[in-house]
Amino acid sequence: MWAKTSIILSLCFCAIQAFAQVPDAQPVEARARALFDAGAYQELDQLMQENATFETRTESGALVLNRIYRALFQSLHGEADDQAFWQSLDEQTQAYISAAPGSATATFVRAEFFRQKAWAIRGEKYARDVPREAWVLFRENMQLADDALANNGAPFKGNPQWYVASLYVQGARGARSQRFYDLLDEGLSRFPDYQPIYFAAVTFFEKRWSGDPDLVEQFARFSVELTYETHGASLYAQIYIRLWEEYFERYNLFLHQNPDWNLMKQGMQDILERYPTEWNLQAFAHIACMKQDFPFMDSLFDQIHAEPIAKIWDDQFLFESCSDTTMRPMTEEDLMKRMAQIMVLTVLLELGYKPQHR
Numbered sequence: 001m002w003a004k005t006s007i008i009l010s011l012c013f014c015a016i017q018a019f020a021q022v023p024d025a026q027p028v029e030a031r032a033r034a035l036f037d038a039g040a041y042q043e044l045d046q047l048m049q050e051n052a053t054f055e056t057r058t059e060s061g062a063l064v065l066n067r068i069y070r071a072l073f074q075s076l077h078g079e080a081d082d083q084a085f086w087q088s089l090d091e092q093t094q095a096y097i098s099a100a101p102g103s104a105t106a107t108f109v110r111a112e113f114f115r116q117k118a119w120a121i122r123g124e125k126y127a128r129d130v131p132r133e134a135w136v137l138f139r140e141n142m143q144l145a146d147d148a149l150a151n152n153g154a155p156f157k158g159n160p161q162w163y164v165a166s167l168y169v170q171g172a173r174g175a176r177s178q179r180f181y182d183l184l185d186e187g188l189s190r191f192p193d194y195q196p197i198y199f200a201a202v203t204f205f206e207k208r209w210s211g212d213p214d215l216v217e218q219f220a221r222f223s224v225e226l227t228y229e230t231h232g233a234s235l236y237a238q239i240y241i242r243l244w245e246e247y248f249e250r251y252n253l254f255l256h257q258n259p260d261w262n263l264m265k266q267g268m269q270d271i272l273e274r275y276p277t278e279w280n281l282q283a284f285a286h287i288a289c290m291k292q293d294f295p296f297m298d299s300l301f302d303q304i305h306a307e308p309i310a311k312i313w314d315d316q317f318l319f320e321s322c323s324d325t326t327m328r329p330m331t332e333e334d335l336m337k338r339m340a341q342i343m344v345l346t347v348l349l350e351l352g353y354k355p356q357h358r
Helices: 023-038 042-049 064-074 082-100 104-122 130-154 162-174 178-190 195-205 213-230 232-246 261-274 278-291 292-303 316-323 330-350
Strands: none
Touching: 023 042, 042 064, 042 082, 042 104, 064 104, 064 162, 082 104, 082 162, 104 130, 130 162, 162 178, 162 195, 162 278, 162 330, 178 213, 195 232, 195 261, 213 232, 213 261, 232 261, 278 292, 278 316
8 A cells, every 4th residue: 555954944833733732622531531531421421422422623623532532541641650659540430441342442541551651661762762661561451441441342343442542552552564554545445535544644654763764754645546536635744744843843854854845835825715714824834934935935924913922932932033034045045044053042042041031
């Protein structure tokens, strides 16, 4: 299946999370977490049912169903040595299974509990630096996550999140395994419009996992071919933005990946045709600034009518740097001077200096 260094490259860019942190789904996310914490599992399942269709999206185009799952899963994150935390979650997720044995969400939360515990034990070290005993516990918990999905999840294959959860588990166990690809093929054949399946897969196509620098691009183009009639080139842009938020937080996307800019720009334009929200406009203006496509960026700034969104720009200085035409390098000498200025400012920011905003 399937040149010159820029002034802007020296700035610290925050992860946009353009389809992960759009604020208009926050009330339903908060309600889901509150229901889970309170043990109101029947009400939580009802909430999931109300948002189960692909038509239920935020104003910026994010699938509400996936947003709820992400919010629930964030509450399962803890430190490896916090035994009380993991014991409490073990009991809570098992109670959910017992109270709602036919619940897809209960199964996914139970599997995610084991997956999160496995990663907490492994840590974020390079594989060669992970202690042997940590590897043993990592594999044991990933197996428990796999068992939860395989043994309890068969009736839930009609829910696209089953494939997302399974890909995250199988990817961690063997990203290039035949089972991983079989799950991906099956998931995309059944739910080609469920973007989180693509995002789960591309996590493991990134070269740190796959060792193949071309695999992300190949998969992104395949994704466009599969969904072009309904989504245009939007998935191409979304896949690269997803990688950015997953791996390259606070760095320039284009330092680590080499997407086809014309295709990525088309993807962003296709998204804006359906979802011309302030969030998307500012997020894409940020990306255009990184790429230094100033005509495209200016066309987006012309449509922005709100104050800078902090989660996108991180700092008003960054917003002003992108929108200020005097910051744009015209000659090699200008470029070097601006880079030196930004480097000095970056050091000052790291030392705690807070610039005065107009």
